[in-house]
Amino acid sequence: MQLALSEDQTQVLDFIDSLARPYASLPMHDVSLALESADLDAALVESGFLDVLAVEELGPVTAALVVEKLARLPFAVEAAASAMVRPLIDPDLPRPLCLVEEGRTGGPVRFLRPGASVVVVGLSGVRSFTVDAGMIAAAQEDTLYAYPVAFLTGLPDAMTVHDVDAGEVLRAWRVAVAAEAAGLLGAALAATVTYVSDRKQFGRPLATFQGMRHRLAEDQVITNSVYWLVLRAAGTGDSGDAALALLHAQEAAKRVCYDYHQFLGGMGMTLEHPLHLWTYRLKLLTAELGGRGEQGLAAAEALWG
Amino acid sequence: MQFEWTPEQDAFRHKIRDFLHTNLPDDWEKFSEHGPASPALTAFAREFCVKLAEAGILFPHWPVEMGGEGLGPWEQQILAEEMWIAGEPRGGQYMNVNWIGPTLQKYGTEEQKARYLEPITRGQSLWCQGFSEPDAGSDLAALRTRADLRNGNYVINGQKIWTSYAGLADTCFLLTRTSDDRKKGITIILVPMDTPGITVRQIPSLIGEGDIHEVFFDDVTVPETARFGDEGQAWEIVAYSLRNERLGIPRFTLARAALDRAVAMLQGEGRFSREYVRIEAARCAALCEAAGTANYAVVQKRVDGLAIGAESSSARYATVMAERAVCEFVIEFLPQALAGASPYLKMHHQRGIVAGVAAGSAEIQLNIIASDVLELPREPR
Ligand SMILES: Cc1cc2nc3c(=O)[nH]c(=O)nc-3n(C[C@H](O)[C@H](O)[C@H](O)COP(=O)(O)OP(=O)(O)OC[C@H]3O[C@@H](n4cnc5c(N)ncnc54)[C@H](O)[C@@H]3O)c2cc1C
Numbered sequence: 001m002q003l004a005l006s007e008d009q010t011q012v013l014d015f016i017d018s019l020a021r022p023y024a025s026l027p028m029h030d031v032s033l034a035l036e037s038a039d040l041d042a043a044l045v046e047s048g049f050l051d052v053l054a055v056e057e058l059g060p061v062t063a064a065l066v067v068e069k070l071a072r073l074p075f076a077v078e079a080a081a082s083a084m085v086r087p088l089i090d091p092d093l094p095r096p097l098c099l100v101e102e103g104r105t106g107g108p109v110r111f112l113r114p115g116a117s118v119v120v121v122g123l124s125g126v127r128s129f130t131v132d133a134g135m136i137a138a139a140q141e142d143t144l145y146a147y148p149v150a151f152l153t154g155l156p157d158a159m160t161v162h163d164v165d166a167g168e169v170l171r172a173w174r175v176a177v178a179a180e181a182a183g184l185l186g187a188a189l190a191a192t193v194t195y196v197s198d199r200k201q202f203g204r205p206l207a208t209f210q211g212m213r214h215r216l217a218e219d220q221v222i223t224n225s226v227y228w229l230v231l232r233a234a235g236t237g238d239s240g241d242a243a244l245a246l247l248h249a250q251e252a253a254k255r256v257c258y259d260y261h262q263f264l265g266g267m268g269m270t271l272e273h274p275l276h277l278w279t280y281r282l283k284l285l286t287a288e289l290g291g292r293g294e295q296g297l298a299a300a301e302a303l304w305g
Numbered sequence: 306m307q308f309e310w311t312p313e314q315d316a317f318r319h320k321i322r323d324f325l326h327t328n329l330p331d332d333w334e335k336f337s338e339h340g341p342a343s344p345a346l347t348a349f350a351r352e353f354c355v356k357l358a359e360a361g362i363l364f365p366h367w368p369v370e371m372g373g374e375g376l377g378p379w380e381q382q383i384l385a386e387e388m389w390i391a392g393e394p395r396g397g398q399y400m401n402v403n404w405i406g407p408t409l410q411k412y413g414t415e416e417q418k419a420r421y422l423e424p425i426t427r428g429q430s431l432w433c434q435g436f437s438e439p440d441a442g443s444d445l446a447a448l449r450t451r452a453d454l455r456n457g458n459y460v461i462n463g464q465k466i467w468t469s470y471a472g473l474a475d476t477c478f479l480l481t482r483t484s485d486d487r488k489k490g491i492t493i494i495l496v497p498m499d500t501p502g503i504t505v506r507q508i509p510s511l512i513g514e515g516d517i518h519e520v521f522f523d524d525v526t527v528p529e530t531a532r533f534g535d536e537g538q539a540w541e542i543v544a545y546s547l548r549n550e551r552l553g554i555p556r557f558t559l560a561r562a563a564l565d566r567a568v569a570m571l572q573g574e575g576r577f578s579r580e581y582v583r584i585e586a587a588r589c590a591a592l593c594e595a596a597g598t599a600n601y602a603v604v605q606k607r608v609d610g611l612a613i614g615a616e617s618s619s620a621r622y623a624t625v626m627a628e629r630a631v632c633e634f635v636i637e638f639l640p641q642a643l644a645g646a647s648p649y650l651k652m653h654h655q656r657g658i659v660a661g662v663a664a665g666s667a668e669i670q671l672n673i674i675a676s677d678v679l680e681l682p683r684e685p686r
Contacts, residue, residue, distance in 0.1 A: 106574070108644040140645035144511060144654075149644055201444040210684075211668060254633055262661050262668065265442050266467040269517065269659060271509040280511075286633070287640040293581025 009062050012052060016069050019043055023075050026274055034148045035277060037075045044070070045095070050083045054091065060084065064179040064234035068227065071183025072190075074277045076147050078111040084176035084234070085119075088169055089126060089162050093117040098131075099173050100152065107287065108139055108149035119162075120155060121169050127159035146280040167239065174242040174295065177288045178230045181249035184285070185223040185256060188278035192216070192260045195267070195275075206263065215259050222252040240302030246288075247295035253282040254292075310383075317380055321362055321387040328356055329394060335648045337392030340513030340655065341399075342470045347431060347515075350396030354428025357395070363428055364402040371410055372426055378607040382600075386558040392652055397432065397470040399554075401425040405432050405478065408546040412534045417495065421476065433474035433498070435465040435520060436543075442467075443669050445480075446488050446540075450522060452481035454529060459494055461502075461525040469663075471505045471518040474498050480539055488540045493533040500525050512655045548613060553664050556624050556657065557596035560631040563653035564589050567635050570647065582638055589634050592627040599623040615677035618670040625667045628660040 005013070023040045044050055049070075053063040063083045070079045078096035086097050096111035102122020112118070114136065119128045137151040193216065196206040206212060226249045233241035257279040261268040268275055289295065310318070330336065339345040357363040366381035367373025385403070388395055395402075406425050409418055424430035441448040450463025461481060471477070477496045484490035496503070502525035508517045534542050568586050571577040577586075599620035606613050635642050635650050642650035661667035675681045 107641050138645075140651075142513075143644040145640075145644065151641070151644070200440070201442060201447070203444075203447075209668075211671065250637075254637075258629055258633075258661075261658065262666065265662055265666060266437070266517065269510050269512055269662065271511065276511055283636050284640055286637050291581075291637040293579060293585070296581065 005065075006057075008057050009065060012049070012058065012062055013065060013069055015047070016049060016066060019047060019049075020070070020073055023073050026074050033142060033144060033271070033276075033280075034146050035075050036077075036148055040073075040075055041077060044077065044079065050079055050095075051087075051091070053083060053087045060175075060234040060237065061231055064175060064230055067176060067179040068183040068186070068230065071180045071281075072187035074274050076111075076277075076281065080176035080180040081119075081173070084179065085169060085172045088172055089119060089128065089164055093119070093128060094130060101289065104290070105152050105155065107151075108143070108145065108284070109152055110147045110149055110284070112136055112150040112152065113148070118152065119169075120159065121166050121173065123166070126162040126164050126166050126169050128162060129156050129159045144276070144280050145284040146277045147284060149284070170289075171237070171239040171242040174246040174289060174298075175230060175233045177285055178226065178233065178242075178245040178249040181246075181253055181282060181285050182223075182227045182230045184278045184282045185226055185249070185252055188256060188260055188275060188282065189216075189219055189223050191273075191275055191278070192219075192263055195273070196263050199267075212263060216263070219252075219256050219259055222248070222255065226252050238302075240299055243295045243299035243302055247292055247299055250286045250288075250292045250295060253286050257282055310379075314379055314383060317376075318383050318387060321384060324357075324360055324362060325387065325391050325394070328353065329391065333392070333394075334652075337394070338513070338648045338652050338655075340516045341393050341396050342472070342517075343513060343515040344473060346394075346396045347470075347473045350394060350398050350431075351429060353394050354398050356428075358426060358428045364406065364426065367402070367406060371406065371422070378604050382555065382604050386555045389555050390558050390562045392649075397474070398425075398428060398430070400432055400434070400470075401430060404546040408542065411545065412538075412542050414530070416530060417533065421495070430476065431470055431474045433468050433470040433477050433520075435468055435471075435477045435479040435496075437467045438464060439466050443666055446491070448480055448482060448491065450479070450481050452483050452492060452494055454483070457529050458526050459529060459531065461494065461496070461522045461527070463522050465520040465522075466518075467508075467663075468505075468518045468520050469516055471498070471520050472507055472515055477520070478533075480543070483536045486537065489537040491539040492536045493539045493542060494527060494531050495533050496525065496527055496531060500527060502526070512659060553621065555600065556660050557593050557600060557627050559653055560624075560627045560657060561590070561593040561597070563650055563657070564593060564631045564634065566647070566649055567631075567639055567642065570639055570642070576638070585634055585637075589627070589630040592623070592630045596620065596623040596627040615673050618673040619678060621665075622667055622670045622674065625661040625670075628657040632657045 023037055049066050052058040052066055053060050067080045067083055070077050081097035081099050082095050085099060086093055094117050096116045098109045098112050098116050098118045100109060100118060100120055102120050102124055114133045116131050117128050118131050135153050137153050139149045143149060199206050229245040229248050233245040260275055260279060264275055267273050354363055365374040365376045369375045393399060406422060409421055436445060438448050438450060452459040452461045475498055477498055479494045479496050481492050481494055482490055483492040502523045504521040506519045507515060508519060510517055568577060603613055603617050603620050632654055643654055676683060
């Protein structure tokens, strides 16, 4: 057991910090619901941070750390699937990468746009295609999820078949989503802690009310647990660990999204405070891969058969 | 005890449903995604409330001397439920008939009654409620917007926030400070929103356009006769009017309707067979029904003419739990609903997420339940 960051990992995270600094705070005038930055995306690709999984001394734990860190930014970045799932399928698939489950393609697909690679995972194996505008239906303009999302109108007859185990892709997918959730949980917690420490009512900071302190403290505990379960799942490559990590992340997301919007009061309903950027992404991730029930069944299957 | 509605109450509910069926446009569900305070819904409500008035269901629960039919609290509840399930086609005018009218009747001067009641009964007025301020939310008594009496006029300076409907309202039910006494220094002034010196800024929000605002008062001058009640009487009057609306909006009904809709969509897609989905749906239904009965127990007290106390906080918190569960259920199992696939479920989401904040936060309700229902010893100060 060795749970400290390696020197290489520390260096990677420091690099990301400096690269992401210009994107760490919000443009004040921008109150759009889904915030993205093409420049940030390009910088990440160029610097190779989305390809660390294949680097021998870095590997999947570092990839998870990268995804977790990037998810803390107010800007949405398609990093999780590209950094943690793509290397298993075909490292050269064009980004963004959109993962969908066979038989469950009716939901909003994150980052879906013309030119994206759609990967369909299920009983028929792992297949992909490059999507064109004709197969995309736009989501409602004021969709709240804080990710760019769109709908697939169908699947093409011909897709590229990938020679990779669907179960293995599913495992990596679970860890990737959980890693993204871990970062979102961390950022939402930090923003809430700052707010309730500054905001005063009844002549004292909100954070001095014990009812709130206890809930926030529990929120910290589950946020921290998700972080560690994600890193362990990335490290062990075990499918039970992956299911547990995503189950815990989705449970945590449900809980904290409610708490944090409560704690911000009216401010939490505005687009002027960035909280919604993290919470509404988290909310959408609670639906990923069928939600908690599906992860629970997968975990039980892996643990006890 | 009896848990069924009387035939008269059923008939009343059907009368409202039939009315809605006949009078709401075909594209109403999509339309109602515009929030209750949006320009579109406000304009719609101006016509719709006229029709309600003509059909005798704008304020049937008002006493006969106010022009109502003197129907009881159960009928008021039924009316509110049917309107809220339908997406509240009355827009902000629901406040007029629930508490502004009755409060005007009880505390208003003859001049105020003459001026304000009649447009309410015609379905033509829109009020906003200027209570919260940037530094006075949960701690409402900390409000600072000043009203200074000078030469027979009140001169008002300060700022309100989160004010629903302010963008289009014609009158503000405004809480102001007239002396330093925390609660006894607060005074209500009825301020026409077109008075010079008022600036309204809309706050972009998760809950749709036009809902919440900041309102700035800069040397806003109104005659002394605009004062409502005596100086320092605001706390008492607000307690009375909120008692009239203690339960607020019957949110649990829409939560239940949204849940039923979500389940129907899942069934339509053949996705309502997994046990965990069914159990979660049932859990949501239990929370909705629990909130319903808790609310009805409070209505019963009104029917019996009893004072309503902290049990209304319990009912409100039960409602918050139901809203939370249904909002979460929809996102977990039907995320597409909020991205265009179901205007009704999106409408529910945007109204449901505020249940624990608007009109006093859920945590404040918990404090009240702890102190006044459980009578727990208070935290030492
Ligand atoms: C959609 C919407 C519509 C509204 N419409 C109106 C309107 O028309 N007119 C109007 O005047 N106001 C309106 N409000 C304001 C509403 O009444 C306030 O938002 C509410 O009272 C909470 O105040 P706040 O937002 O300042 O939150 P704060 O008072 O800052 O509280 C933030 C959070 O802190 C916690 N908290 C506070 N005190 C305690 C405590 N003692 N113990 C434990 N936890 C605590 C709670 O979780 C609370 O939610 C509206 C709000 C919303 C969201």
